[in-house]
Amino acid sequence: MQLIDRDLLKVYQLSSGRVFFQDVDDSSKVKEADSLTQVRDFIADRCRARQARKLARLQVQVDLAKRSAFTLLLFDLSSLYAILSTIAMSLSAMFDFARKDVEVGESAPKELLLEKHADYIHAYEQKKDSYEYIMAEFLRMSGVYWCLTAMDLAKSLDRMNRADILQFIKESQTESGGFAASQGHDPHLLHTLCAVQILVMFDAVDEVSSDRIVEYVKARQNEDGSFGGDEWNEIDTRFSLCAVACLKLLNRLDAIDIPKATAYVLSCQNFDGGFGTRPGSESHSGQIYCCLGTLAILGELHRIDADRIGWWLCERQCASGGLNGRPEKLPDVCYSWWVLASLAIIGRLHWIDKVSMKRFILACQDDETGGFADRPGDMPDPFHTVFGLAGLSLLGEERLKPVNPVFCMPEDRLAPASIRVQLLNSR
DSSP states (O other): OEEEEOSSEEEEEOTTSOEEEEEGGGTTOEEEESOHHHHHHHHHHHHHHHHHHHHHHHHHHHHHHHHHHHHHHHHHHHHHHHHHHHHHHTHHHHHTTTOOOOOOOTTSOOSOOHHHHHHHHHHHHTOTTSHHHHHTGGGHHHHHHHHHHHHHHTTOGGGSOHHHHHHHHHHHBOTTSOBBSSTTSOBOHHHHHHHHHHHHHTTOGGGSOHHHHHHHHHHTBOTTSOBBSSTTOOBOHHHHHHHHHHHHHTTOGGGSOHHHHHHHHHHTBOTTSOBOSSTTOOOOHHHHHHHHHHHHHHTOGGGSOHHHHHHHHHTTBOTTSOBOSSTTOOOOTTHHHHHHHHHHHTTOGGGSOHHHHHHHHHHTBOTTTOOBOSSTTSOOBHHHHHHHHHHHHHTTOTTSOOBOTTTOSBHHHHGGGTOOOOOOOOO
16 A cells, blocks of 8 residues: 655555655656665655755855846946936936927928918818818807907908808807807807807897896806806816806806805915816916906906916926926917916016917918917817917917907907906016
């Protein structure tokens, strides 16, 4: 029978008392032992031999590790100077690591292609069966505002079909008084402001029910002074601007609680001077514009530290001249509006490099189709086109109409209604 079964050997003792064992390392041979004691001695010798081999291999590994550590130490010492030199040479880049940027090529446009931009925007009105037009129905009202404002700044608004546009505006007003992106969509403060701006541009506010608009906007204010974008009450400082801008254009600011609206916006300011979407949210250039615009309309700009906000805003300019929305982001033409308009509102527009800023905006033009893209070489669209033109207007481009930094509308459209807002003096 089998008596012992180990990894070293297998031992068998017959009924007659004879003992046989088989060495696992040499399974081809079966040996006979005088007794079990002889087998145990064999096992002990085998264990000691295996342990010795393990210790020998371990010693080899230790010796190799020591030599590797010594070699690594020599390498570290020999390369330390090179590493420190590299760090020293890259110090400025390390401090600027959060400012991602783009290259402005020498072949990029350097002049304003105004006629091409007007043709580009006008073509959108002629392509109502295109895939892009159909798929953009959910933001149609905003798109119409972008296109019309771009054309108005370019002094080409007369090329747009006024009657068709006003009919679209009327059809988009819902029973609540607010405006939807298009027929069949839900009303929202974003689209309501765009509709009111378009009506002001065409001097056609009387063609809709202003009282219903006021009631819709008034109903969006919450007890804490914030505004919800729609009946589902998403809170965002963008909607504070939309609400007060609508009412200012309609001369009905009296419909809301101004002290509470002001207090809520101020509660969204952060330690760095910027503003977020809600209290405690990250500072963002777009939200800063919305909050400063709200305070400008309400006449409450004296309650902010303009220098602190101005410093945060001017730090958004990258080496390319473009502006980003927050640290560690690429520059984008749309921030040519959000940042520049904010600086204009607080009288700090001169705090940025206007020459490189203009060069970046012009480089984002498409010299074949017209229109502006977010960055040089990308595809143009109406959104970036209007804000590219508006940014150039703020920089003093003479071929464009002067733009109002709060409403993003030509100043000559606001003057007849005597619409004025608070702006801080330059320092």
